[in-house]
Amino acid sequence: MNAAPPPPPAPHGLWARLRRWWGQAPTAARRPFEPPPLPDALWQSVWDSHGFLHGLNPAEQQRLRQHCGQFLHQKEFHGAHGLVVDDTMALAVAQQACLPLLHLGPAQPEPVQAWYGDFVGIVLHPGVALAQREHVDEDGVVHEWHEELAGEAMHGGPVMLSWPDVAEAPHSAEQGYNVVIHEFLHKIDLADGEADGCPPLPAGFLGHRSARAARAAWFDVLTPAWQDFREQVIRAERFGQAEPWLDPYAAEALDEFYAVAGEAYFVNRARFSEAFPTVLRLYDAFFRREAIPDHRA
Numbered sequence: 573m574n575a576a577p578p579p580p581p582a583p584h585g586l587w588a589r590l591r592r593w594w595g596q597a598p599t600a601a602r603r604p605f606e607p608p609p610l611p612d613a614l615w616q617s618v619w620d621s622h623g624f625l626h627g628l629n630p631a632e633q634q635r636l637r638q639h640c641g642q643f644l645h646q647k648e649f650h651g652a653h654g655l656v657v658d659d660t661m662a663l664a665v666a667q668q669a670c671l672p673l674l675h676l677g678p679a680q681p682e683p684v685q686a687w688y689g690d691f692v693g694i695v696l697h698p699g700v701a702l703a704q705r706e707h708v709d710e711d712g713v714v715h716e717w718h719e720e721l722a723g724e725a726m727h728g729g730p731v732m733l734s735w736p737d738v739a740e741a742p743h744s745a746e747q748g749y750n751v752v753i754h755e756f757l758h759k760i761d762l763a764d765g766e767a768d769g770c771p772p773l774p775a776g777f778l779g780h781r782s783a784r785a786a787r788a789a790w791f792d793v794l795t796p797a798w799q800d801f802r803e804q805v806i807r808a809e810r811f812g813q814a815e816p817w818l819d820p821y822a823a824e825a826l827d828e829f830y831a832v833a834g835e836a837y838f839v840n841r842a843r844f845s846e847a848f849p850t851v852l853r854l855y856d857a858f859f860r861r862e863a864i865p866d867h868r869a
């Protein structure tokens with residue numbers, strides 16, 4: 573970028589410094605924004621803790637780092653209930669949130685803006701968050717309750733994450749669990765405004781010329797995989813049969829299966845490929861991760 577001098581260290585964290593830096597950059601002759609590089613020591617310490625990233629090749633690692641710079645520039649972190657969000661926590665979220673974007677494109681605008689541009693805020697909670705729920709039953713009686721959430725994402729709104737669940741990521745990859753990737757996969761699903769378990773598909777996806785045919789092909793793979801999973805969950809609950817790999821929460825709805833399967837796909841590809849070979853091929857076609865070597869976290 574143009575040679576605006578770096579600002580003095582600021583007390584409000586890395587993402588605030590990145591935003592301030594951009595604010596000082598000259599607007600004339602503006603080139604595509606490139607945030608200042610992330611500090612090596614910070615990048616490395618967070619990277620080291622995320623073993624599920626270690627199968628990325630050097631070019632992918634470099635791209636992830638660029639995406640994280642964009643992400644930290646564009647997003648604002650908030651700690652709920654007095655939680656102080658430091659640079660390490662923000663970068664931990666960024667590294668995981670940007671992983672699905674590695675091969676997605678588009679180049680312009682860059683992928684972070686293209687896929688995650690509908691919101692700015694990321695709220696970290698010191699524990700599970702309580703979301704207010706309301707349901708009006710057939711007699712018109714309003715039922716209100718609080719639902720415990722590890723995370724939540726909605727179109728046009730902030731992403732909410734339980735920090736203890738985020739911090740669990742290095743240890744829960746074996747189970748295919750990753751709350752950050754889960755919520756940001758919902759954002760990718762929601763990019764067309766619909767929470768239906770099918771992200772907007774590019775022209776020519778799986779050889780289909782029309783978007784309608786591509787969507788149909790997507791559901792032709794995902795829906796039976798979800799139905800099989802639901803059957804396994806039901807058999808486990810009712811008849812004590814073996815529980816399927818993956819959080820049974822994925823049985824609740826197709827869009828949840830898409831996200832739960834997706835987090836497992838990204839953090840434990842080897843195990844995922846055994847359990848969901850058809851979905852593996854589908855996700856490889858969409859996320860274009862064929863080149864990434866297999867690894868176990």
Ligand SMILES: [Zn+2]
Nearest residue numbers: 754758828831
């Ligand atoms: Zn979900």
